[in-house]
Amino acid sequence: MIRKIALAALAATAVFQVTVFIQYGTLWGGALASYQELLLVFVFLLATFWVHAPIARLFGADRLTGPPAPVKALVEGLCVVLVSLVFWLVFFTWPQHYLVPTAETSPQALRLSLAVSAVLSLFFYYFVEREHVRKNLEQEVVRVAQLQKETFQAQLEALKNQVDPHFLFNSLNVLGSLIHLDADRAVQFLGQLADVYRALLDSGAHPLVPLRTEMALVRAYASLMETRFGAALRVEWDVDQAWEQALVPPTTVQMLLENAIKHNGSTTRKPLRIKVSAADGLLVVENNRQPRTDVMPSTHLGLQNIQRRYHHLTDRPVEIVPTPEFFVVRLPLLTAPAA
Template identity: 85%
Template structure:
């Protein structure tokens, strides 16, 4: 708003003095009362700039796509001219009629005034508002590209962790043991492993996925880890079905579970307990803290990636709350389901 006021003030001053110079051959108006017209020009331009923004949104690149380009451009220009005519009546014709009723305005002067108002409106629309919209669009394209890059990085990181030789070695060891001890559980374990990879590959390049789809990956991964660690790991769920249509960045929740398992030790007597819940528009992942004896250095790259992706999507922050007893991460759910 401040930008529009400043621009309107500068433009009004320039237009007013150009008009004075053309009419009188000087830039100075003798009587101070003459500057009342400057205020009217300022009011006209400020209202025009204010009206241009919604017009630009209505005729944006992603709007009215069924219209031919020429028809869309003609309609857009017509709207700008129509708005300028309305404001001309409000800020020039009516004030002159009521404030100076004795003044005579020739038809030629009327036509010139209308034409100048329309040309000014078109000029500022296409060279100010459209340029501003173009810059905003360019910034939006950069933001989308950056978000897509962050999403690819998250998927690559998740796939790298799952393809990691250590992960595969442990998974195959568990699978080999189950084949001899419990063939049915071995088949189940293999299915869980397959579900994890399939869900990771299916997430694609989408910046957001429904929580229900993300939870399919998370539950498959949690089942895989619970089979591997047995009673030393327990994952508790408290997510109402209504939240499943809310949106989250893909693999974000799975990465939080992976971090909890990676950085905490667990035994059957002191199991690692991970709680996943949804409430008040947030997805909460909490685990009890019991650092491993062979502590893995934390690069926090996973958390940083999640935070950067959310920064591109919303003003609501990712909340990270570490305490001596627990580590809590709250992710904003980007849509609120109907009650």
């Protein structure tokens, strides 16, 4: 708003000074009536700038996909000219007719003022408002590209962690033990391992996925970890089906579970408990804190990646609440953008 007022004031002053110079050969208007005209020009331009913004959004958002590009451009220009005609009547013709009824204005002067108003409107629309919209679109493209990069990084990091030699070695050890002890559980474990990889690959390159898709990955991963750690790991779920259509960045919840397992110790007597719940538009992942005796180095890249991706998607922040007893992360549940 302040930008539009300042621009309207500068433009009105420039137009007024040019008009005075053309008429009187000087930059000094002199008469009070001249400065009343300056005020009218300022109000005219301010109202014009105000209306130009929704016109630019309408024609610049690819909403009018039916007409060909030349027809669309012609209609866009006509809209700008029609707006200038209405404002010319409101701010110039009617005030002069009703406030100064004795003033005589030649038809030539009226036509000239109308033409100048239309040219001014078109000039400021195409060189000010459309340029502003173009820059906003460029920023949006950069934002989407950055979000795409963050998503790819998260997927790569998650997949890399799953094929990490330690993870794969431990999983194969568990699988080898189960083959001798319980063939059915070995088959189940192998299926869970395949589900994790499949879910990771199926998440694709989308910046957002439905919560039900993310939960399929998380449940497969949690089941795999519970088979591996046995009674030393317990994962609780409290996610109502009503939240399944909400959206989250892919692999975020899986990364939080992985982070909890990586940085906390667990035994059958003191199991690591992770709870995943949804309420009030938030997905909450919390675990009891049991620092490992063999401290794992932490780069915090996982949490930073999640925060950056949410920063690109919404103004709602990711809440990270560490306490001596618990580590809690609250993720905003998003809705699909309007078409």
